[in-house]
Amino acid sequence: MTAPSTYGLSTQARNLQWLLTDLVEEVPGVNSVAVVSSDGLLLLSSDPGGASATAAPGQDPARPKGPRGASADLATIVSGLGSLTTGAAALMEYGEVKQTMVAMEHGSVFVMAISDGSLLGVHATPDCDMGVVAYHMALFVGRAGHVLTPEVRSELRQSMENTP
Numbered sequence: 150m151t152a153p154s155t156y157g158l159s160t161q162a163r164n165l166q167w168l169l170t171d172l173v174e175e176v177p178g179v180n181s182v183a184v185v186s187s188d189g190l191l192l193l194s195s196d197p198g199g200a201s202a203t204a205a206p207g208q209d210p211a212r213p214k215g216p217r218g219a220s221a222d223l224a225t226i227v228s229g230l231g232s233l234t235t236g237a238a239a240l241m242e243y244g245e246v247k248q249t250m251v252a253m254e255h256g257s258v259f260v261m262a263i264s265d266g267s268l269l270g271v272h273a274t275p276d277c278d279m280g281v282v283a284y285h286m287a288l289f290v291g292r293a294g295h296v297l298t299p300e301v302r303s304e305l306r307q308s309m310e311n312t313p
Contacts, residue, residue: 161296162304168289169193176285178277180256181223184293184305187266189228192297192305194220227270230260248283261286264294267302 158166165184173179173195184193234246249260252275259271259282269290273282 158308159301159304161298161301162308165193165293165296165301165305168292169195172271172285172289176277176282178274179271179282179285180274181220181272183220183223183227183270184263185224185227185231185268185270186302186306187268189224190306191220191224191309192267192302194224194309196220196223223270223272226258227260227268230258230270231262231268234260248286250279250283252279257282259283259286261290263290263297265297265302267297269293 169182169184173182182193182195183191186192230249230251231246234249238244238246245262247262251258254275256275257273257277257279259273259279261269261283263269269286271282271286273279
């Protein structure tokens with residue numbers, strides 16, 4: 150995983166980056182993670198430079214392990230799924246969306262709401278333990294929800310824009 154520089158970042162922003170790194174490195178089957186603001190902007194990513202992802206061991210090298218291998222693509226998918234499910238929940242009058250999961254032949258995408266309207270998105274392998282992924286996402290959301298203030302969101306956006 151490539152992490153943006155933490156130089157000059159607040160303690161809260163560095164802690165969020167650490168939590169994201171921990172999610173990717175410690176949860177089996179997680180390929181990439183993105184935190185997207187309520188207006189669809191990428192705040193944090195396991196691939197902040199947008200570099201192409203490589204195939205997992207034993208996987209067809211022609212098939213990238215992430216959505217086109219770029220953090221911006223995962224952020225777009227997360228934002229779109231969040232918007233779609235929020236609209237569906239409103240039409241059905243079922244309240245706020247807490248989590249969305251899409252299982253595909255070659256992977257899964259999970260989206261979980263964070264208290265400030267931001268979204269946590271995870272792209273995982275098809276054989277991941279969905280319960281374990283959801284549990285660790287809930288831990289991240291619980292820890293990040295009170296930290297994602299407007300100031301920290303602005304700082305993270307700036308950090309992502311400055312990442313080569």
